[in-house]
Each structure stands twice: as structure tokens, then as C-alpha cells.
Amino acid sequence: MSLQALYLSCLAHPAQALNSLALFFAIAGSWLLLATRMRQQRAMTRLSAAVALDGIEADGELDEATTQLNRFFSRFGLAVLTGALCLSWYSTQL
Template identity: 55%
Template sequence: MSLQALWSLVVAYPQQSINTLALLFGLAGGWLLIATRLREQRAMARLVAESELETVEGDAPAMDEPTRRLNQFFNRFGYACLSLALAVSWFSTRV
């Protein structure tokens, strides 16, 4: 599809184009949150398998600091993407 034909679709249907952008942000944010959650679960399973539950009862083995900070960043970025998707979708109803 040529760029001119694609642009004509954007001009003809602006609300749908903006909603498509919101959907893209929503999918990216949701995927990032799911992938981060799986990362956290795998890291905890690896820590438990390595330590063989030598911790005191009630204490879970802690992740190392860089992994925890990276997961925290990905969670924040994922929620920011979902918030942006909500804002863009809301904006598309006002156009």
C-alpha cells in the first residue's frame, strides 16, 4: 500500500486511526506487564531452587537489586503505556 493511500485512510477516518494508535499502546503495555510478571516468577523459582528453602519460615528469598530495579522499571513503563492508551482512546472520542 502506498504512503498516499495510507494517509488518505488516516484523513478519512481520524477517530479510527487514533483508536488504532491507542490499541497499539495498550497491546505493548499489556505484553510488557505479562512478560515482566513471567520474568519475576522465573527469577523467584530459580532462587528457590538454588537456595533449597534455607530461609526462615515466612521469608521469601530476595531477588538481587539490579533484577528488582529492572522489573520495577518495566512495570512502571507498562502501566504508563496502558495509561497513555487510555488517554489516547479518550481523546479519540472527543475528535
């Protein structure tokens, strides 16, 4: 019964349903960007601590795999946020 009420609500207010979906995507994309940034800061802190403890001169850059992973998640998060923005703009036209 509750699923039928939810379905009828989506049919009655399609713009609100799309805007809710856009809000969900925006929250997920922003969380992904924040988590990626925190992971990058932790890795840089870990790298600087290892350099300080070992006394080794380093160039201060992360390894290639970590850099590629951070770049992928940043691009994916931005794509999700862009999709959420487009979906929100589309919902205002309904």
C-alpha cells in the same frame, strides 16, 4: 500508491487512526507487563531452587538490580497503558 491511500484514510477517519494507535500501545504495554511478571516468577523459581539445592537459608528476595529492573518495566508498562487509555478517550472526542 498504497501509502497515499493509507494517508488519505487517516485523514478521512482521524478518530479511527488514533484509536488504532491506542490499541497498538495497549497491546505493547500489556505484553510488557506480562513479560515482566513472567520474568519475576522465573527469577523467584530459580531462587527457590537454588536455596533448595544448596540448603542455604535465604530471605526469599531477589537482588537489588533485578528488583529495580522489574519495577522500572512495570512502571513503564503502566505508563504506556495509561497513555493508550488517554489516547483512546481523546479519539472519542474527535
